[in-house]
Amino acid sequence: MLYNKFSQFLKDKYGSKVYKLPLNLPVTCPNRDGSLGWAGCIFCGEEGAGFENLSCEISVADQLEQNVRYIGKNYGSEKFIAYFQNYSNTYLPYELFVKNISEACREGIVAIYISTRPDCIADRYMEFLAGLKEEKGIDIVMELGLQTVNYHTLKLLNRGHTLAEFIDAAIRIRKYRLGICAHYITDLPMDNVDDVIEGAKIISALGVSQVKCHSLFILKNTELERMYSRGEIQPITIDEFIDRTIRFLEHLDPDIVVQRLIGRAPAERTVFCNWNTSWWKLQDMIEAKMVEQNTCQGRLYKAGNSLMNKIH
């Protein structure tokens, strides 16, 4: 096995194909509503992370109903993950949060994945989720945007949080025995390969259960696009991206599930996206290189205390 693929993990865990159904809530983000800032992260587009979402005006139950009908019919699946994808889905009043999440607990939903920022994790909300998991037997995974562990880069990205908030969130979420998925951009031009390796090591040390890697596409009408057009940033090469992704995987705990290796965005909304190469072709190139290098996820992973194993 080259790496711990999400599709296989889902098949093993739930015994059949499972699809993630995106859900869109009328929420915002503290980095956009003025609490931390108005501009947002330099790469974030107006629509946040979801390009294929239904309107947030539609209730959670109805969004699920429509998605289940469409995906179930076209892909023959009966098990689904309710995925609260856009913006910061814990950044809303507690009662509203409880209502939305509870609405997602319906037949066929085997897990709920909730995207949010590392600085939007409150104990009360996690306690509710832990209770729900127990009561309904539904898995819960918190998807946290980390992007990089280099706190200088986090500042340049205008994330509005540093590495410390991610560490705090991971410790807090684990206290409630919920899953964590870290989102990570492996090809940030401000980072180098050492940052990416350190990222894999920190994610592993914190007991994160899944990672979702992104490649840096440049959306129109973002600060990143303006920096790009002024020549202030230059995407790294495709070869460097492949190399960084492999180094990341090699240092990652082999038990961590890899949701994906490459980000995607509609070409018409970007000025740069994945070197004009489809995500599956890029994935093939990474996998072929791993075979050529005879390497795999976790090949260079060492648990923090691994030296101690040698002396007793």
Ligand code: SF4
């Ligand atoms: S935290 Fe997420 S939603 Fe908020 S500005 Fe950054 S990328 Fe956009």
